[in-house]
Amino acid sequence: MSAHAAKRLENLPPYLFAEIDRKKAALVAEGHDVISLGIGDPDKPTFPRSGKRMSEAVQDPQNHQYPSYAGSPAYRAACAQFLQTRFGVHVNPDSEVLALIGSKEGIANLFPAFVDPGAWTLIPGVGYPVYSGGGILNDSKSWWMPMRAENDFLADFESTPIDVLAQAKMMIISYPNNPTSAVAPPEYFDKAIAFAREHGLLLVHDNAYCDIAYDGYRPGSILERPGAREVCLELFSTSKSYNMTGWRCAFVAGNAEAIATFATVKSNIDSGIFTAVQDAAIEAFTGPQDEVRQMCELYQRRRDVVLRTLDDMGLEYHYPKGTIFIWVKVPEGYTSAEYAEKLLMEAHVIVAAGNAYGPDGEGWFRLSLACDDRRLDEALNRMKELT
Numbered sequence: 001m002s003a004h005a006a007k008r009l010e011n012l013p014p015y016l017f018a019e020i021d022r023k024k025a026a027l028v029a030e031g032h033d034v035i036s037l038g039i040g041d042p043d044k045p046t047f048p049r050s051g052k053r054m055s056e057a058v059q060d061p062q063n064h065q066y067p068s069y070a071g072s073p074a075y076r077a078a079c080a081q082f083l084q085t086r087f088g089v090h091v092n093p094d095s096e097v098l099a100l101i102g103s104k105e106g107i108a109n110l111f112p113a114f115v116d117p118g119a120w121t122l123i124p125g126v127g128y129p130v131y132s133g134g135g136i137l138n139d140s141k142s143w144w145m146p147m148r149a150e151n152d153f154l155a156d157f158e159s160t161p162i163d164v165l166a167q168a169k170m171m172i173i174s175y176p177n178n179p180t181s182a183v184a185p186p187e188y189f190d191k192a193i194a195f196a197r198e199h200g201l202l203l204v205h206d207n208a209y210c211d212i213a214y215d216g217y218r219p220g221s222i223l224e225r226p227g228a229r230e231v232c233l234e235l236f237s238t239s240k241s242y243n244m245t246g247w248r249c250a251f252v253a254g255n256a257e258a259i260a261t262f263a264t265v266k267s268n269i270d271s272g273i274f275t276a277v278q279d280a281a282i283e284a285f286t287g288p289q290d291e292v293r294q295m296c297e298l299y300q301r302r303r304d305v306v307l308r309t310l311d312d313m314g315l316e317y318h319y320p321k322g323t324i325f326i327w328v329k330v331p332e333g334y335t336s337a338e339y340a341e342k343l344l345m346e347a348h349v350i351v352a353a354g355n356a357y358g359p360d361g362e363g364w365f366r367l368s369l370a371c372d373d374r375r376l377d378e379a380l381n382r383m384k385e386l387t
């Protein structure tokens, strides 16, 4: 690292895929065909009507100037409409919605907005890496809430020590969950809300997979629950719902005072989302939602193919009701990293080692369903031949 690097960067975890990346490059150089099931990025393109709407919006000179920091009024209204149609949640688009340049940006900026240096944030024992990274970049501390299979991967906030709670400012949860694919019942949200109120925490729910669910399961919004409006912020993204990861367009909704605080911090950091991108997202939020259902059907078909293979291989997994991931137990005798390496070297298949997502990820690996069907079949055939 550069001699000029800030000291806090020493606290960032080592890049866990460095070794895998090197080995992959060597295999590819030898002419091997390597298939990645490691990536959480939809393989299908953005639905065409969003692209069409943006090409028109790009031509409008009004859109060439600085966008509105909070999101255009039309964008925030579309976000509110999204919450209304999906969940029957009514929010005020002026005071309870804020545009984000992707939820990742939102998560990272929660820390300067709500967590003092040295204070604690309760984060899932296995989760999206920005939850811990955001704290490190802000000189605050992360308490990993235990997240175990026997507990259906529901983060256990109740076991947090009293001295941590005394200096805790925020708690982050996320269901349907990346990487475990676990979902949460409404009662879990209710308990989390009560806990946040009791301990004066801002409760953040990352709902990136609210649209990606199977077997008729419909993920909820924490904002549907009583009392949520007082302590909660909830993050939504166009990325997984509408295959728009490249567009960087998301929003946060919830407690009006927290939204105002967040907006103050963000107005010191960024200047909002290109308005033509917001227009494309409006089209996604407010147009017909058939493509979203079709994507779920596609992922569900892939999921079933993968689960059959895992059954054949005798591998245990958490049965996924949502997300684009399958969380698989590493066979006896391997660590997550060792098994991921075995899959790469012997099957030429890349998976994400579970320990990259937090302490409770050791002993697991994550398979992504965001892979072309033909390539997925090929990867599964190779995995089946492993001994």
Ligand SMILES: *Cc1c(COP(=O)(O)O)cnc(C)c1O
Pocket: 040, 101, 102, 103, 104, 105, 128, 174, 178, 206, 208, 236, 237, 238, 239, 240, 245, 249, 250
């Ligand atoms: C993909 C993902 C996001 C979405 O991030 P964007 O920045 O909106 O693309 C957020 N949280 C989790 C857990 C994710 O897996």
